[in-house]
Amino acid sequence: MRTVGHPVVTADWLNARGRSTLLIYGHYDVQPPDPLDQWKSPPFEPAIRDGYLYGRGAADDKGQMFVHVKAIESYLRTSGSLPVNVKCLFEGEEEIGSHNLYRFLAGRREAWKADAAVLSDMWMLGPDRPAIAESLRGALSAELEVRGQDRDLHSGNFGGAIHNPLQTLCEIIAKLHDSRGAIAIPGFFDRVRDVTPEERAYMARVGPGDALMLEDAGALLGWGEPGFSLYERTTIRPALSVNGIVGGYQGPGAKAVIPARAAAKLNFRLVPDQDPDEIDALFRRFVEQITPRTVRVLVRTLFRARPFVLHREHYAVRAARAALRKGIGVPPEFMRIGGTIPVAHLLQEELGIPTVLMGFALPGDRLHAPNERFLLSNFFRGIETSIHLLAELARL
Amino acid sequence: MRTVGHPVVTADWLNARGRSTLLIYGHYDVQPPDPLDQWKSPPFEPAIRDGYLYGRGAADDKGQMFVHVKAIESYLRTSGSLPVNVKCLFEGEEEIGSHNLYRFLAGRREAWKADAAVLSDMWMLGPDRPAIAESLRGALSAELEVRGQDRDLHSGNFGGAIHNPLQTLCEIIAKLHDSRGAIAIPGFFDRVRDVTPEERAYMARVGPGDALMLEDAGALLGWGEPGFSLYERTTIRPALSVNGIVGGYQGPGAKAVIPARAAAKLNFRLVPDQDPDEIDALFRRFVEQITPRTVRVLVRTLFRARPFVLHREHYAVRAARAALRKGIGVPPEFMRIGGTIPVAHLLQEELGIPTVLMGFALPGDRLHAPNERFLLSNFFRGIETSIHLLAELARL
Secondary structure (H helix, E strand, O other): OOOOOOOOEEEEEOOOOOOOEEEEEEEOOOOOOOOHHHOOOOOOOOEEEOOEEEOOOOOOOHHHHHHHHHHHHHHHHHOOOOOOEEEEEEEOOHHHOOHHHHHHHHOOOOOOOOOEEEEOOOEOOEOOEOEEEEEEOEEEEEEEEEEOOOOOEEHHHHOOOOOOHHHHHHHHHHOOEOOOOOEOOOOOOOOOOOOOHHHHHHHHHHOOOHHHHHHHHOOOOOOOOOOOOHHHHOOOOOEEEEEEEEEEOOOOOOOOEEOOEEEEEEEEEEOOOOOHHHHHHHHHHHHHHHOOOOOEEEEEEEEEEOOEEOOOOOHHHHHHHHHHHHHHOOOOEEEEEOOOOHHHHHHHHHOOOOEEEEOOEOOOOOOOOOOOEEEHHHHHHHHHHHHHHHHHHHHO | OOOOOOOOEEEEEOOOOOOOEEEEEEEOOOOOOOOHHHOOOOOOOOEEEOOEEEOOOOOOOHHHHHHHHHHHHHHHHHOOOOOOEEEEEEEOOHHHOOHHHHHHHHOOOOOOOOOEEEEOOOEOOEOOEOEEEEEEOEEEEEEEEEEOOOOOEEHHHHOOOOOOHHHHHHHHHHOOEOOOOOEOOOOOOOOOOOOOHHHHHHHHHHOOOHHHHHHHHOOOOOOOOOOOOHHHHOOOOOEEEEEEEEEEOOOOOOOOEEOOEEEEEEEEEEOOOOOHHHHHHHHHHHHHHHOOOOOEEEEEEEEEEOOEEOOOOOHHHHHHHHHHHHHHOOOOEEEEEOOOOHHHHHHHHHOOOOEEEEOOEOOOOOOOOOOOEEEHHHHHHHHHHHHHHHHHHHHO
């Protein structure tokens, strides 16, 4: 199906009259393969080493999308039919924001109704530790530009008399967190939903500990909002990251310039029940308050996405748990993810389809990085899981 | 005279036995002409419009260097000799730090001894307002790098748990000034020499007011150390400017990255009796104190230059004042300059030559910018001034 960007690939099998309908989402686009020199085999020539398939997209998401395709194929080649109705929705722009998928679905909401959706664009908790994602954080990306005097100035001639926009940008950014590492925007935490002590205890038992989080990050010390583990800070608590700063001279050596403007890219991660529009307004109001009269500030919103929370009690979740137990051989846990998958919110909240996020990649599979890989035994166990999911959905 | 870079051009006339020796410094290199599209005539084709000569280097410094060459030529063509001994020292690397001039002079200090030096790489206070530069600020340029975790991280997966080096850099920079706009490094002001109330009154009478400074800067409001005018803040008070920041994603749109490192270029301007080495040490110590344990900081010193102060009572200054009064027709004022000319300190303090800085360009002549120009009537009045300078030095 053409879009103004990459086509959406669709398929359906709707002959299970009276049975429920499963929507399978995947994406066939991938992250750029650079830096190329760090790949041990070419990123677009699949290579098998030590039981892993290596290549860009092996796990994110071609390999995991293919898991479901092979499950359907297995059913059709053996039974000749599927136990439930199936609609496949594969897009080619997940890594760049899924904008054309939104447009594609905007006029076709009725056609894409389903009783459950599954997407496998993620990982398990570890080897033999299957998981269903319980939550994803939402996002708000913004650009903060500081404009000062109307031209670049020589810092010899004017240094000390003009409020440098680059310095001012730093001063504004420094005020966005308090000294303890919590976000300092008034009202920012007002709608953050408290997670119960029982759920936090579950997270502590099942999720990665601080030591593992730090190892994964390549960091020696943690940081952030007091009173929460690193896993909690990245999943059930919101965050604000500075992703980049552009301003002044960036070449080798020195150049004595006071730049006329400077800008930062900022990225919020939001949790239920924070609303990206409301956070955008709070952020803009706070920036206005802390901006000195010597400069002007412009805020541009680049991207907004709402948090996702699993409907735990839905029968699709029960079916997925049973399928994972049978396919992987271990009962799954619930895990929380700090990242954002806007499509999950789109499917569940806007199309009204309870959505199950269950992946077969492993935490060390280097999604988005060189030498991306997918454990072949997990590929096959994933196919078995997907077959069981179809069967379980037929039973319920 | 060859160097490993651009050659140094020298000339001398040493036949005025028993008379004093004047060293004339100039530089034949220029700033890059970009942005080219803003030039009304090509930067390297001299064009005369409305009494101005337009072209890159017209004022900085080819035109002003040529003033002295023409004065020597005038004397030799008419009198057949000069009234004093003259040594010309013209370099080709002033705009990139004069490093090879330093090396060139290192082994030739005796040969370049002189009783006075003159350099005209600057401007007058205004039309018909000749000036002798009384002080230049020194400089210390440094790069401040913050290193955090050992790889770039996804801000979805890790945002909130890792102290972002780019954020930390902003927090460090924000602490370098206090809330009033004064530099907050302990000990930084200890050696700043107080300027007498009489000198400040003189500066207020002769120098640019705040309104003119702001107009020149294209700024609406001033900023900086309380208790001083903008002219004072840029000349008799030190300053610290952030010249550039490099860190994270700088392209269009958003990228959810927590960069592993971030760096800023910083530029101090120093006044008597601040010592660049001591300021470097104070700066490093303070940065260490305010750096959180979550990151490491590296400081690289790029450039150091000492402040310059005129020897007001030297006979060369008296000669220059008389020459300006005769050549321009108006008695000169003393002015202070916020920028740095390392060569002035080199000549006066290291070679021991009392050095006079007197220029013939005007504040609006766009040195370093497109459409650089030099008022031709000032070129001719400059030649007359230089002729008078030679004569005055012979008399003293």
